[in-house]
Structures are given as C-alpha cells and as structure tokens.
Amino acid sequence: MCRIGAIKSSEYFHPSKTLELMRSQQKGHDNSGFAFVMQDLGGIFEPYKDLPLLSMACTDKGVRIAEDILHSIGFTRILQWTPDINKSAKNLQISPMPNYIFGVFNYPKLYKYATKEEKEQLLLDTRLQLRMALEEKDEGYIYSFWPDVLMLKEIGNPKDIGTYFNLHTPNNDFVSKIITVQCRQNTNYDIVRYAAHPFFLQGYTVLANGENTFYEKNKNFQKSLHKGYIGFESDSQCFLYTLHYVNKILKWPLKYYKHVITPLEFDEMQKREDSEVLLRIKASLAHLEINGPNTIIGVLPDGTLFVTCDSKKLRPVVIGSDDKTIAITSEVTGINEVLPKRNFESDIYPNEREMVVIGNDLKVQRWAQ
C-alpha cells in the first residue's frame, strides 16, 4: 500500500521535512521509491515564478534531445540547477539516472503578447513533444514543464534517495511552500518512473492511496477527452485527469470534483435542492466515477490543497496543523514527526462524504458533499 503526504506552510521549507513526514510510515510501504512535487518555490527559484521550469531525468543523449527541441521552439534557458549529488555514499538502494535537470526558461519571443491560455498550451505541447522524443529512444523522463513547479521521481529506498540527493539536510536554496510526496513505486505493474505519484498536469497535482477499480472505465473515457491525458501507467493518474477536466476544462468549482468521483446515492440526491444538477453530472460523467478504495490528495494551480476519500472503503488519512503548517498524510505517526507540538484534538480524519480544503490562508475547511 502507498503512503502519501502533503505539507503546506506559510513559510518556505526544505523537502527534508517530507522525508521526516514519511519516515515513520516506512512499514506501510515497500521502500521502492520516492517522489515529490514542490509548488510555490522559494530559494534560488523565487525570482522566476512566472517562467516555466523544466524537471527531467535523462541520459547525456537525452539532454541533447531536449535542448534541441526547446531551442527549435524558441525557449531560452535562464537558469539551470542540478541537485548536489552525494557520490561518496556507498551501498545505496537507488537506480539513478545520469542527469537531473531543473531549468528555468524564457518563453519564445513570439509569445511576448500571448495569453495565459496560449502559454499554457505551449507548455503542454512542449512537454508532450519532449516526452515522446525521450521515450522513443529510451533516453529519459520529463516530469513537468510549468512555472513554479519542480518534480522529482526516483526508484529506490526513500532514505537512500534522500542521501543520494542530499535531501536530509535542510538549506534555504531548495525550498517551497507546498510539497506533495509519496513513498513507493507502483509495484502493481512495472516499475516505471512515470507510474509514481504525484501526477502533475497544467498546475494540478494529485496523489492517491489505494486502487482504482474503475480504472478501465475512467481510462476509456479520458483518453479521448484531452491531449494531456496520456500514459495511464498507474490507475491513479485517472484521478488527476478527472480533477483537471472538471476544474480546468469544464470550469466547475472544486466541490463538484467530489460529486463526479463519488456521486451521492440516487435516493439521497433526489432529496436535495440541487438534485437536477447532481443527476446530470452523475449521468454525463458516469465514466469518471471511482469505486474505491482511495484517498486522494490534490493541489490546484492557485495553491489550494485538498484531500478526499472514496465513498465506500476509504483509505487512512489524517490532517494535522499548527499556525504555520498543515500536514496531510496516511498515518498520524508522520504528522507527529513534523508537527509534534500541535493540538492533537484538532486533527481531522475525513469521512467518506467530505472534502477537506486548505486555502492559501491555511484555514482548514470541511466541505460536506
């Protein structure tokens, strides 16, 4: 079973915090991987919040392939950062790629007056082109190409991955205000980097615990909905695509995500004032329903963090907070590590019919479906 987590804070923090969050939950996962997404970046990336940041892991040849494509489109690099790799450590359980590239780029000149939508489309198209080119020759992986977002997915023991990338020691350069994290590769199928949570698309991040028993239904419906809905290496990618479709494409408020993935029972729906709307959603998006068991953590482009569960079997998740930080994770032991002095009584264990939503003011809201 996966262990997932998220930390959102009013102050910048280093990913070492997420390793602390996940360490005590080690028995619940299989030590097969570690992946995280950093959003709302500080440190060396802070001056470049509006510019796309590329996260990729590849071979030397992969670096050239990516650079050629980015140049041909007109992107120009203004910052390149590579993690401080600890090469002296021995006997690490990790299968690293030769290069880890995190680069900030300027948009092509042609996009000087482009709208936000046009730029977003360009970034998606470019990422897909890079992914296809790298995949074709098996030269690496592109995780994200989006402003203010950095992503790393690695195979191996999370502790050793932390050692390899020097992530156990905090610093002020590599920090952000939101980090979502997961320990465990997708061992149901092949060990593929793309199959590891969190998943990211155009500002939306999702990670999940459990099994998507409606994977086939979800996938069949999603694959023709949007060009960014690809891969499906993990059945949990469907949760991300549904979030993106409901909130970004259909432009429905976040609360309808819950109504799409876990519609109320028919009898219950009929008693409500908004039954007409809910029944229409249930019918039109029947193939995006999930049937559990799942816990889903998501982040919206504006930094809103939320967690919700399926309506049937649930998966463990708990939310703890203090004045400056909110932590969500699968087991309370993780929160005890990072927020030992919080008020335990205000911990939230979400029920099957609610969404817990945390805005940028760090206020925790419980939305009943």
Place this chain on the structure above:
Amino acid sequence: MGTVDISGINKEDLTWQIEHDSSKCTLCGKCIAACTFGAIKADVQKRKKVISNGCTPNPEVSETTVPVIKQVVTKSKNCVGCGMCAKVCGNEAIKPVYNERNRMNVKYRALNAESPKRGGRTNLHTEGRTLDKIKVGRISQMTDPSLDAMRHTFELLAPFGRVMPPENLPFEIDPMGNLSLTKKIPTTRWIYPIIIGDMSIGALSPRLWEAIAIAVAYLNEVYNIPIRMCSGEGGVPEKLLRSKYLKYMILQIASGHFGWNRIINSMPYMTEDPAGILIKIGQGAKPGDGGLLLAKKVAKHIQEIRGVPKSDLLSPPNHQGLYSIEESVQKMFLSMNSAFKFKVPVAIKVAASVTSVSVYNNLLRDPYDIVGGFFLDGIAGGTGAAHETSLDHTGHPIVSRLRDCYNAAVHQGKQGQIPLWAAGGLGMKGTLAADAFKMICLGANGVFTGRLMLQIAGCLGDDYGRCNACNTGLCPAGLTTQNPILMKRLDIDKVAQNIVNYFLATDTELKKLMAPIGNSTLPVGRSDALVTVDKNVAERLGIQHVC
C-alpha cells in the same frame, strides 16, 4: 396390404411421435381434451389372436376391437411435442417423443408450398453460447477487498434517455459557487438495468400481459426495484393508460403503429407520463421483417385494442418515409418527443446487424440531443411468430455487436451518452443476472428480456424444437393465445408472483456478482473484470484469455 403413400406424409416423417401404451390407458380422454393442436384422437384398432387349447393343435381365431389414442398425421398440423398429454395422464400412458430422423424440413415445404412459421427463438445451436464461455475473473482481494453482498448498499440503476455530453451541460455558476441549469435539457431517467420487453397484447394473451404488468408494478411499489416493461407494438389497455402505473410502462411504436390511436386518444386523460417511448425499427429474432400476428390470434379484443379487422397483421419491414438515420432522428424522434412535451425519453430498437456500429455512430452524433437509447437485439431473441428460416438463419449474435458499439462510443469519447441496451437470448439458460452482468461489463448500460418471462409463466417450449407454437393461437399454457378457454389455463396471480420472485432472486444475484469485483455501482464497460477460456472470444471482445 394397403398402398403406402411414399411421397405423402406419415408418422415416420414427423418431428414428434406419440407413444401410447394401451395397457396403461384408462381411456379417460383427458389427453385428447388437453391437446390444443388436435394432434391425437380416439380411435379403434382391430386385434387378432390365434389361440390353441389342448395338447394337440386346435387353432381358434379371436378377433377384438380395442379403443386407442392415435396420433393424427397431416401435412401441416401435427404434434408439437408440448407434452400436455403426458402432463394430464395419471398413468404415464402417453407422451411425445422427439424423432431425430424426422423429415419435416423437406416434407412441410414440399407438401404445402409454404414456409414453416413458428414462435420461440432460434433452434439451431451450431455454436456454443459466448456468454457461457466468459467468467467474472477479476476478484477483489487484499488491497481492494470484496464487498459484502448481503449487507453493503448497492446501486443498480441505469440511464434511460439522452445523456448530455458534459461540455454541453448548460450550467452557470452563481456567486455562491453553485452550478445551476440555464435551460431545459432532455430527460434522463434512472431505472433498473433490466427491462421486460417488448411483447404485445396480441402476441401474448391479455392475461399474461396483465400478469407481467402486475409483477412490474409490484416490484416498483413494494420492493422499490424500478423495473420497467415495454408494451410491444399492440396497444395498451385504456385503463392502464389512464392509471398511475403508466409510469412503469415504455410504450412501443413500430411500423404498423398498432394501438396508437387509442394511446393518442388517451393522452388528455393520462395522469402520469409513460416511462419512455421505444421506436422499434427491427427485432433480433426476425431481422428485416416487421411484426407478424396471424389472423387466428386476432380475436375480438385484439381487433378493438389495435383498431383492425380480423386478418393477418403484418407490420411493414420498415417505417414508411424513413430513408436515413438523419430522417429517423428528425422525424420520429422529434415527433415522439414533442408528443410528450420532451419530458419522456425516446429510444430506438434495432436488430443487431453488421451495420449496427454505423447506425450507432451516427446516432451518437445526434445534434438534437433527442435520442434516448439504443436498444440492440440479437439473433437469439424470441418472437411470437416468424418464418422458421428467419428465426434460425438470419440475424447477428448480440455479444460482439454490443461490444463493438460500446467500443465505437469509446472511440468517439461518447460512451453512455446514448445508453446502450442489449438483448437476444439473455437469460436463455435461466441465469439472467449473470448474462446481464457480463453484458454490462462489456459496455451495456442495461439489458432487456422477453422470452424468459414466458418460461417463468409456464411455457412448455424449449430451444430444441419443443412446442414453439406461439404463432398458432393454440398455446397449451394459455400464454400466447387469444382463445378465452385456453387463456384460463394461466393463473394471473401465480404468474405475477413467479415473475416477482424471479427478479428478487436476480437482484440478489447481481449484487453477488458486483461484490467480488468490489463495485457498488454498475460496472459499465469494466471488461477488465471478465476472462474467457476461449482465445477467439478473448481476442474478439478484448478480454483476458485464461486457461
């Protein structure tokens, strides 16, 4: 020795031969009274015995005449094997026996210059049933535990009516962040994923039709199982049209438009909208044919309900004036939709065919948002009357066609928008829930069933040539007859009760199938839950091959 009519018909040619044991017979005459087909008669036979008494031959001839039950042999009407004679005989003195070496396929045509007609469904079993080769093989264990079929809450509901593409839902967001509808859109109803349909009054006796209607109302009102019944093309009793139970009926319109005068005249008096309208274009049992009700079943009450004279009632093979799918959408759907003020879903039923996918593809692009369902009927569907050659040799198996239609919708990204309902031999072996469940996993939103209701009601026929005499009006069980005396053989309450019981069992079985795959709502399109030991089936349907 008498002359033998070699080119005529004799008992050796018949499909069913009556075996009568005169030593057990009490000559009560019940068998003759019970046989609706006049296939047996009382007769006398001469017996001759030579007896010799004493130690030297002294032969004496004794001649007697004994009463017997004799099979009637004619060139067109003979024993159908229904077995009523055996049922009524207390002494087991008589029974029909299937004659594997019968020659009726040749003789009937040669002697009558006529194509044999019958009811029932295809009797040729040249290939095994595909659904029996499929198992539910994805069992939830460990990380995704199975559900408790007896205690968990399941939702067995399927859409009936046009489902709008999500991007076309006319929503606006109010200042509170709530969505609301800005205009009216087509009605979608949520009903049980099994529809009983669509057998007309005329094909069925009014008593059987009424028994089914009672069972449907009872399942809805007492057990909260929202099952619907389709009327078939033959009208609906006026009393029902004006009652609150109309909401459980889907009214069918077919090419003969039988009974629609009465339906239209009743519209001002309707207190409820019907559950839906089903436009019948074709039927799986006899694709390319219209409905057929032979004159012998057009009794006075049928004439009244349909508004027709006593004659063979043949619905045309096509709706007059519909030459294209576009026209069908514009003319029929629009007129039927507007008749009920766009509040009642209108669906279409066609016979499965190699062209079904094209038709469905076109409907899916329906620009008017008024096609409320695509009902696909396979070759193994039943009928009250058809040419035998249609029943056995024309049509298309349902399973792969349903799957193809679903895949076509997936390809367009429009699955579920025009709900898919499939039929044609589902429940053929009595296991409707398993058949329905597998079809749903392959992409059906629901299924419909007809012939099974007759079997529940006591039909004596089978799919191996027994009885199948629904077309004759002489149904020995009172199911498909308009003869007032024969109709009384059917106990309405008992039949209604049996149908209710069957669906209660089916409901439990559906849950027992949903529980192991861990789903509490219908697994439409979850083909990953199915496996098959047949490689061809696996390849054709895109499911896992296992061995």
